[in-house]
Amino acid sequence: MSDPTRTYLDFERPLAELEAKIEELESLAGEGSPDTAEETARLRQKASEQLAALYSKLDPWRKTLVARHPERPHFRDYRKALIEDFEELCGDRRFSEDAAIVGGLGRFRGRSVVVIGHEKGHDTETRIKHNFGMARPEGYRKAIRLMDLAEKFGLPVLTFVDTAGAYPGLGAEERGQSEAIARSTERCLTLGTPLISTITGEGGSGGAVALASANVVMMLEHSIYSVISPEGCASILWKDSARAKDAAVAMKVTAPDLLAMKIVDQVIPEPIGGAHRHAAATMTSVGNAIEKHLGQLEQMDAKALRQQRRERFLAIGRTLPGA
Secondary structure, three states: OOOOOOOOOHHHHHHHHHHHHHHHHHHHHHOOOOOOHHHHHHHHHHHHHHHHHHHOOOOHHHHHHHHOOOOOOOHHHHHHHHEEEEEEOOOOOOOOOOOOEEEEEEEEOOEEEEEEEEOOOOOHHHHHHOHHHOOOHHHHHHHHHHHHHHHHHOOOEEEEEEEOOOOOOHHHHHOOHHHHHHHHHHHHHHOOOOEEEEEEEEEEHHHHHHHHOOOEEEEEOOOEEEOOOHHHHHHHHOOOHHHHHHHHHHHOOEHHHHHHOOOOOEEEOOOOOOOOOOHHHHHHHHHHHHHHHHHHHOOOOHHHHHHHHHHHHHOOOOOOOOO
């Protein structure tokens, strides 16, 4: 049966109407009404075609909406699907625990790894608990501590990025938000073990870069990666956050543009309809991509890993598409 609790984005409204009709026909069939199988099959085919058409021509703003979809898999989902024997490690040993960034030790397809990621939460209670994935300084200090641990024991680090940005509250600023982000970014760049980062939803501002200064940076097809949110950019440039759609286009936040500019190294395709409709298949694809790159990076020593990471980031912007 169709999922009646599914969240539909604005541009998916025609699809929502079709799937609601399918749900209604299936309910009638269950109550012993005349056979509706033929009509249901026809509507399913129409819905499938409409879904494919919608997702084949997403503009940057619509991709932004998909990247923010509340049913998109979050860190806890990737951790459950890809990491075995996970042992969470909490706290920064200076101030407190920050639930916006979750990390710990585990096994990825037989390899011992350190895994770190932004967690947005999946309902009102957990979203508040995890502060919608917007980390405070103690979250980034926790990430640094985990990367220190990884280097001490020679463990690869896997990070999963999904944040609108670091938390901009007064308390976070008073406790050194900018320094914590800078030090986390620095620790990524100096790490002597393989570091692979995957942008699974939003990659927003320095809050994302602090976990994504990696040997390999990948992103899902309908994720975004930007220096500021489209709304924030529109507010600064045009004093009008309603022009977020224009900002999304101008900033080139989508995977194809970022791949062309060599800001990311690989775009992981999503099934038709996005990761929120096909979570298991998407997470398997992410795991396969991580495994491929991890196998290559494990052949490099600490010096070579640091040098590769340095050269990768210094090369960004040296040559641009069409230049």
